[in-house]
Amino acid sequence: MATVTGVVSVIAVVATIGMTLHLFAALGADGIADGEKTALYHVETWNETIVDPLWGLGIATLAVAGGLTRTLGNPITLALGLVGGLAYALASATIAFTDRFDALFLLASLIGIWAVVACVMMPPRKASSPVAASATTSTPSSEASRADIPRRTTGWSSAMSTRIGRAAAVMSR
Structure with missing residues (x-):
């Protein structure tokens, strides 16, 4: 899977650079x-074409x-990416020569659906660096999902009353 991801990443970078050329298409319009x-x-x-x-x-x-x-989706979701990717490949390979397969671009939208579904299905990853691990392991799992909200027993009530008391004293002068 790592090899596939690496190769597809290189292709994606090259494709992104290639698609950036479309920004300059107006230069040749005349x-x-x-x-x-x-x-x-x-x-x-x-x-x-390529x-x-x-x-x-x-x-x-x-x-x-x-x-x-099952690292990116599952056997059911792979159909979305497979059909969408093949449709996009065929439609884009022939667009410069014929309009016959242009309707496949609609089917290629399955790529986006596959990407969202596959990413939503991904399990959360564990921290891989010591810094991230120390931040996550210091909190018990029962409290990890709970927001750190100050409670009256933590001393805020006395601090707030002191601040309010100071503010009231300043305002009464």
């Missing part, structure tokens, strides 16, 4: 309107590996 294919047009075409499908396949692979090992 050339495209005149029928010219600008350098940015070619870069985006290759990005959509990098975006790799991202979709990476998500599908992550969903399958995570679902089968």
